[in-house]
Amino acid sequence: MAKKDYYEVLGLDKGASEKDIKRAYKRLAAKHHPDKNQGSKESEEKFKEITEAYEVLTDSEKKAMYDQYGHAAFEQGGGNGGFGGFGGGGFGGFEDIFSEMFGGGFGGGGRRSRVVRGDDLRYDIEITLEEAVKGCKKDIRIQTLAECDTCHGSGAEAGSKVETCSHCHGTGRIRRQQGFFVTEAVCPSCHGTGKRIEKPCRTCHGDGRVQKAKNLSVTIPAGVDTGNQLRLSGEGAAGENGAPAGDLYVVIHVKDHDIFERDGSNLYCEVPISFTLAALGGEIEVPTLDGKLKLKIPAETQTGKLFRVRGKGVPSPRGGYAGDLICKVVIETPVNLNDEQKALLRQFEESLGGKGKHRPKHEGFFDGVKKFFDNLGK
Numbered sequence: 001m002a003k004k005d006y007y008e009v010l011g012l013d014k015g016a017s018e019k020d021i022k023r024a025y026k027r028l029a030a031k032h033h034p035d036k037n038q039g040s041k042e043s044e045e046k047f048k049e050i051t052e053a054y055e056v057l058t059d060s061e062k063k064a065m066y067d068q069y070g071h072a073a074f075e076q077g078g079g080n081g082g083f084g085g086f087g088g089g090g091f092g093g094f095e096d097i098f099s100e101m102f103g104g105g106f107g108g109g110g111r112r113s114r115v116v117r118g119d120d121l122r123y124d125i126e127i128t129l130e131e132a133v134k135g136c137k138k139d140i141r142i143q144t145l146a147e148c149d150t151c152h153g154s155g156a157e158a159g160s161k162v163e164t165c166s167h168c169h170g171t172g173r174i175r176r177q178q179g180f181f182v183t184e185a186v187c188p189s190c191h192g193t194g195k196r197i198e199k200p201c202r203t204c205h206g207d208g209r210v211q212k213a214k215n216l217s218v219t220i221p222a223g224v225d226t227g228n229q230l231r232l233s234g235e236g237a238a239g240e241n242g243a244p245a246g247d248l249y250v251v252i253h254v255k256d257h258d259i260f261e262r263d264g265s266n267l268y269c270e271v272p273i274s275f276t277l278a279a280l281g282g283e284i285e286v287p288t289l290d291g292k293l294k295l296k297i298p299a300e301t302q303t304g305k306l307f308r309v310r311g312k313g314v315p316s317p318r319g320g321y322a323g324d325l326i327c328k329v330v331i332e333t334p335v336n337l338n339d340e341q342k343a344l345l346r347q348f349e350e351s352l353g354g355k356g357k358h359r360p361k362h363e364g365f366f367d368g369v370k371k372f373f374d375n376l377g378k
Contacts, residue, residue, distance in 0.1 A: 265323025
């Protein structure tokens with residue numbers, strides 16, 4: 001089945017900005033995250049689909065290739081590689097592709113034995129904004145291919161003979177010449193291992209690896225954001241025939257916060273204030289991720305005014321500086337007034353005498369409206 005357009009997957013137009021892409025991804029990832037839809041195959045596939053789209057569209061090089069060539073840019077032989085199974089649990093590398101094309105080396109001759117590094121694995125983890133800003137440690141449990149404890153990775157029963165495959169002479173590959181062309185394929189006799197086992201291990205059935213659960217502790221540095229990846233070297237699947245293990249990539253997803261909204265290294269929040277405080281000025285307490293602090297509100301503050309608190313945002317993962325907290329004041333209109341309070345407000349309104357100096361925006365607005373209609377009549 002043909003893949004859906006990555007922009008369509010995220011519900012965006014092709015000209016969407018990186019900020020729009022991140023916002024759409026966070027919304028969809030929260031909706032379809034496997035932890036919130038346990039047992040739902042549809043949500044799991046949808047989550048993989050939107051994550052794959054996000055990874056391409058937030059990488060400037062991949063995005064440029066996708067915009068020009070579409071999905072063909074990431075298919076074997078097109079573009080510069082693609083995912084190799086990353087979204088589904090492993091990254092297969094390029095080694096096998098080049099081996100199939102060139103027989104294991106540009107100088108000819110092929111490889112002496114088939115050494116295949118283990119697959120890279122992916123683990124998606126959801127953390128709070130507080131954890132993302134301050135850093136944290138998380139214990140995770142993954143399912144992976146690990147070395148068989150029974151045969152210690154040899155694939156053979158104790159005392160069983162392990163001989164070089166006579167069909168491919170230990171290379172794990174069969175080369176065939178057809179006219180001017182030479183093709184190479186996996187040896188059908190040893191299935192690419194380069195060896196023949198007299199009595200395969202009963203635990204791993206000759207593979208040398210078995211599925212196991214593994215517990216890991218992951219240190220998440222301060223300042224990470226949704227889409228960031230942490231690489232744990234050697235914690236992926238075990239390689240074949242004693243080859244090195246792959247890596248584990250932990251992909252970060254930051255939950256939405258009830259108070260703060262993040263944009264890069266800055267945090268934003270709305271702070272409600274009374275209309276009397278806005279008019280007369282004063283001090284209020286505002287929240288930060290480190291606790292409360294006092295913010296001075298000058299007299300005659302208008303709704304929507306922004307106040308910047310330096311250094312109370314998100315620290316850089318590379319260290320050196322932190323972003324800012326930006327507070328937007330929103331003036332609240334009093335509700336549930338009794339008759340006496342309503343009368344006082346009417347008296348206050350009358351005391352202003354309709355003079356523009358007390359309501360500069362109001363006067364400016366209606367002056368502009370008058371000029372607009374005057375010009376229409378000309």
